[in-house]
Amino acid sequence: MLRTIPPRVSVIIPAYNSMPELTKCVTSAMEQTLGPEQIEIIAIDDGSTDGTGQELDRLARTCSRLRVIHQSNSGGAGGPRNTGLDLATGDYVFFLDSDDYLGPDALRRMVATADENRTDVVLGKMVSVDGRAVPTAVFSHNQPRTDVFSSLAYRTLGCWKLFRRSLIERLGLRFPPYRNCEDKPFTAAAYLNADGISVVADYDCYYSRNRRNGNNLTRTAAGLVHRMDGTRLCFETVARYVEPGPRRDRIMRRHVEWELCGPLRALLPWEDDREARERFYPQFRQWALRHVTDGVFQQIAPPDRLIVHLLRADRYEDLMTVARHAEEDQTRGHLVDKGRVYWLHPFFRDPAKAVPDACFDVTDRLPVHHDLTEAAWTGDGGRLRLSGHARIDSLGPLEPGTRLILRSRGVPHPDLRLPVVVGAVPHRPDARTGESPEPAAAFGAVLDLDAVDAGAPLGDGIWDLHLEVRCEGVGRTVRLRQTRTDDDGGRADPPPRELRTASRSGRGPTTARPFFTPHGNLSVEIRPTPAEPPCHVTQVAWDPSAPGTLVVGGRVTADAARHPEAMTLRAEDDTGLARETPVRCTSADGHTGFTARLPVRELPPGRWTLTLRTGATPGTDDSNGPVPVPHTTGLTGTRWFNASRLGRPYYAKPLPRAAHGALVLRVAPVRLTAALRRRLRGLVN
Incomplete structure (x- = not known):
């Protein structure tokens, strides 16, 4: 059957004397969860003499989407890759070396990432099978959209990535005829002209291995x-x-x-x-x-x-x-x-x-080894006790010139530099070795947030804590960091604390929130103490007896309970179109609860953000802001048939957590062709 719809991905495999690794390489592309109709595989036998060509022909007889090209040996991988590019018709191309193989869900994840973020290049996490060196730093976390100036992507210039084919053709990119380093200028040009780069780090996409016969080009053409x-x-x-x-x-x-x-x-x-x-x-x-x-x-x-x-x-x-x-x-x-x-x-x-x-x-x-072993409140005020240890590699003990530095994030303000006590400070053993650091490397400080700024309280905003480590007259400044984590890989933040208002004339209550960043760096956020929200959501679920109806429930404060008629559940789409449904309040055991039923099935297709509105108190100008309906991990999607639209099936599903924290639902008709395809695939499997 002739293909009428272009595939999403063209997988290009250059192969020269690639047995026996070739078989797993090709079958890993054939078995991708992206689906047979979404992939074309172009394998180029570059003049092999070990049965590689015959194995490709055998595999092609079992898979109609595998196309095999036989050509004279070109001396490198660039020539056969160019042959594949000339034949490719997919929206994307992926270069797969014949001694490596893909994780089953690799292409689906990478294509979805490129589609969702409109990026031109996607890096899938690489894994070493037998000790072959692979890049690791860039895959520390997912990066939906970045570039070479904001990430470590440029550290890996191998071409084992997903490229948008229109980018390659717009630049006229092809591989030069070199035996080594032929892919670096190709990837560099794509990087430097790409409209965004994505990194998929939470799935093992690409498995890299050495050939048993040792004839990898990186070895045979290393000079x-x-x-x-x-x-x-x-x-x-x-x-x-x-x-x-x-x-x-x-x-x-x-x-x-x-x-x-x-x-x-x-x-x-x-x-x-x-x-x-x-x-x-x-x-x-x-x-x-x-x-x-x-x-x-x-x-x-x-x-x-x-x-x-x-x-x-x-x-x-x-x-x-x-x-x-x-x-x-x-x-x-x-x-x-x-x-x-x-x-x-x-x-x-x-x-x-x-x-x-x-x-x-x-x-x-010179490496600076340091660890914050304690961050805890002391006394009743805003005094934060810090202790830990630090040293500069190859140098002597900490000196009294060591300082704690508070640096405002995003708000112009001079750095605040505070002395610390060095040596003979209580400290905990190293979590990994169980050994205690030398007393000469210990430091301690008490940070009084009510008087830290030349006797004045610390201003609003986020303040990052740094440590200026001094040894033998040499100074190095590093972010104050806690290296150890709990069993789940997290760190326990000191609880928020309300600061004294006497030192903050004209200000209402202020809260200090110390917190650790994902990398373990300590920061402190100073913000006005937020007022209690007028309502708290405790239930978000689909009504099993009414398809396409979302039930939102919870409790309201005493002030909000006095005017329940002002409360509504609001759904608003990206264009500003809004639908509101009333909230029903009930009292029991001295508490007031609320329930709202939103007929999602009546919403037009789109992305709908859900919030609760408590309105203004009658007779005043006061108005509470919207309260986000929280994103709930247990909430799944739902479907219904819409009688007003010829009985067509529709669905609603929660989207990933938004920056504002509110629940966002996507409402759309079910694509019947895609649904039928998934159903048939499930039956086949």
Whole structure:
């Protein structure tokens, strides 16, 4: 049967001598939950001699959506990928290497993410099967919509991602004919022109593994001769698409560290000396002169600064000496001088070498080990007791100059710097090792929120807490963080506390709320104490006896109970259209409860936000704001038949929690074709 509707995804698999891993690779694409009609698989046999072509033909006989192309060997993965791109018809393309495989739900999740967030590139979480290195930092959490300047996405330039095909065709992207690094400039160009990037981190999408026969291109084409053209194209791609300045420096830094300094240090010493001197060294030097700006130079680590300096100064012999002894030189100690820490490399302050101190300055890169072991209220006022331990790697004990810093988030205000007590402060053992830190690393402080700002109370807003750690005259500032978590991976926030109003003239009650961010950093929010809401929702459920009717119930305060006629349950769509239904109040045991029944089946299709309105108190100008009907995890979707619309089935389902916290329902007709498709798929399964 000819395909009449384009597939959502074209999966492109380049294959060369890929047995036996190939079979699992292809079947993982065939068995995706996205559905057979949504996927086309284009497998390119690139002149294999081990039965890869025959296995692809066998698999194609079992799957009508698998198309096999046989071609002469091109020498790399870029050629067959380009063949696949020329044939692809999907809304998206996904490049799957023939030794890897997909999680069953990978493509469905990635396509849904791209559709919902209108993003052009989606990264699916990668998993190592047998120790093969995969990126991990970018997959710490889901990122619905981001870019290369706001995330760690640019750390992974492999092409094993979902790309919107219109982006690839608009840019005219194809893979260069290189054996190694051919995918980096392709992915870089897509990243830098993408209308949004998404990261799916809560599902294992892509399983990466080494081949049993060891013929991965990353191993067989690892030498500099196979890397230089791809590296040059990486630098040129960034220069083409990003204007000079801090944004370009941030992107260039990745290539300077990974494509320039890394291979030079690890590979150049092993090349033939004539090749190294006459062929590779001039190219490395050209990149250092052209692309390593002062902004990039300041961001890279001292070993890389030293390499760049020697390249710029055209000192080949010194550069080779540094590269050959890089591993042993990494273990050399440090020197503290005038508040800075320097790497004691043999070239450091050697008059014959004349290398600037900046090439050895590691002050801002020494790890700061610290942990907030206690954050608790003390006494009756706004006094928050903090204690923990901290040290700077390779340096001595904490010094009295260590300070606690409060920094306002989003509101202009000078930093508040407070002294801490260092040494001999009670502290808890490390949660992981059970060992107590040295007393010389302990600190403690009492933060009086009623008088912290030069005797004045802390102002409204969110204040982030930092610790300026000082050891041997060296200072490093870090966010004050609690590393340990409970069994569920969370942290216990100190309870909110109402502060004294005497020190806040003209102000009503104020509440301080200490809290830990998802990364464990401590912050304090200062806000006027909110008035008690006029009502509290305790029930949100579908009425089993009336299809398409939502029941919302709860209790109201005494003030609201005096005017129950003013209360309504309101549903409002994205265009401002609203429907309201009255609330019925009843009293029992000294409490007043309410119930509202919303006929969702009568709402037009759309996204409807639900709130409770208590109205104004008669005879006054006072008016309570809307109270969100909370998002309830136990509330599922429901369906009904709409007699006024030819008996067509409709559904309503709660959408993910919105920023304002109110329950949002999507009301829409059931797509009969999609429903029938799901039903048939369920019967087949």
